[in-house]
Amino acid sequence: MEPRNHTDVSEFFLLGLTDDPELQPLLFNLLLSTYLVTVLGNLLNILAVISDSHLHSPMYFFLSNLSFTDICLSTTTIPKMLVNIQAQIQSISYTGCLTQVCFAPCFVLTFVGLENFLLAAMAYDRYVAICHPLRYTVIMNPQLCGLLMVLSLLISIVNALLHSLMAPLWLSFCKDLDIPHFFCELGQIIKLTCSDTLINNILVYFLASLLGGVPLSGIIFSYTQIFSSVLRMPSDGGKYKAFSTCGSHLSVVSLFYGTAVGVYISSAVSDSSRKNTMASVMYIMIPQMMNPFIYSQRNSDIQGALKKPVCRIPSFL
Template sequence: MGEANQSRVSEFLLLGLSRQPQQQQQLLFLLFLTMYLATVLGNLLILLAISMDSRLHIPMYFFLCNLSFVDICFSSTTVPKVLANHILGRQTISFSGCLTQMYFVFMFVDMDNFLLAVMAYDRFVAVCHPLHYSAKMTPQLCVLLVTGSWIIANLNVLLHTLLMARLSFCADNAIPHFFCDVTPLLKLSCSDTHLNEVVILTEGALIMITPFVCILASYVRITCAVLRIPSTKGRWKAFSTCGSHLAVVSLFYGTIIAVYFNPLSSHSSEKDTVATVMYTVVTPTLNPFIYSLRNRNLKRALGKVVGRKMFSVS
């Protein structure tokens, strides 16, 4: 290789929206902005409603609070950069900034992953062991589950970030994506990426699939318990709630598996971009509606928060 190709890349170009026609860029900018504002506002309202209503200080809403916080942080690691790049007309991001963004994106992906599993387990205990719910889902256990999730998520992402940092990047520094994703970075590297791919397909798959299996197991048990409910109305209500949760689970895991657990050669930038938009932008926006607006207690608490704000403004 020539001397130019051996020089280390100091920054990357996030092509993102710039590959689209001008009119499409404007439309995508408005869509990203609207969904980001909806994500932040919706999840902040959930945090406020739960913190201000003492009746919601139970495990289910404790986990929902953590999910809302993670979703705000998750969207904030990618969308503001996309919006700023569009406004400023620049797409550059430094090498260290790229690794930092990748670290936080996948840390919050892991946290979403773990929290979905923890929430499924909480619902399993509530439906299948209602008489022992308070004894099993103690405050200490809830804090331990969330703390353990943060520790495992950080250690997992640290491993992948360190493996990425050891790679060399040569002449080509254009990332056909709107954030520093693993797959495009591996394609740009002029080093041997075999170890990175193996770790993604083994350790990374284990981290993602284990909570998914726990979710499925929890909902199989929940379904069996619900089918024993004599009331048709009670069964329909339970299935409706489970269906909403499983819809988000399917969307979240389906897009991640499609992007990260296939051979590198089978990826295309267009398909990967669409899939990552689904789990980085769309899913955090939908979570407040799916997990909250169908919940009577939380809707009542949200109504009080919104009413109080309107009253104070008046």
């Protein structure tokens, strides 16, 4: 393809996930339903933790922050998709597209990174609770919980800013300016450039390996120690209770990283940009929607706390 400098580019074309106009309403309703369920489910989790004093503990502190992160991540992406589908927007100016590249990925990467670190912090919390129960309140004090939350947020923001600063504002583009997405996504924009993107790719893979691998290694280490400690317990009741406190978190971790692996495999084996985009969309939709249901179904404390605000609703009507 013949390259042309970015100064000659007037607009990009957003193709969405399908060209079929009959599928657009179905896709709109699916995204809207997913978004509403995600927001409502996670809001109920946050409300349950806030309203029940028995849940004012480190584990539920991280859970409420995880729910808030899920709401923010979904709000950063899905409403924009809904607006573009409803308005049938197919073109976007060069300036508008690169503005999205700078700001939209910054928020998305921040919340994805924050969720990654929160899952690691929750695994450490379960490790301390099971392997060092007598020192749990001393180790998992409010200061440490707050510090872990702040560090997670700061690292996620720095990572997102590094990616955004590497946005291809100075690169040349080819004639093919079609973006198989609802908005200007950084990875898709890089694919359209005719300039050397080696530095961009190195940065993306290095930071993804570092900031994804370190929390995952922490989770694996925590559960290795947990399983070792549980297997040494003499009573079956103690083993069941210990495993039950980790069941919800393990399910959420498996869903989060399992979906990420699925997206990576899809992008590696498929040449279809639309299929890869669909996989990416699923990654920022499915875990965030399922997390509150996993915790509410597998955690009796959450179930009990959720009944209180629900039971109060008739008194306000």
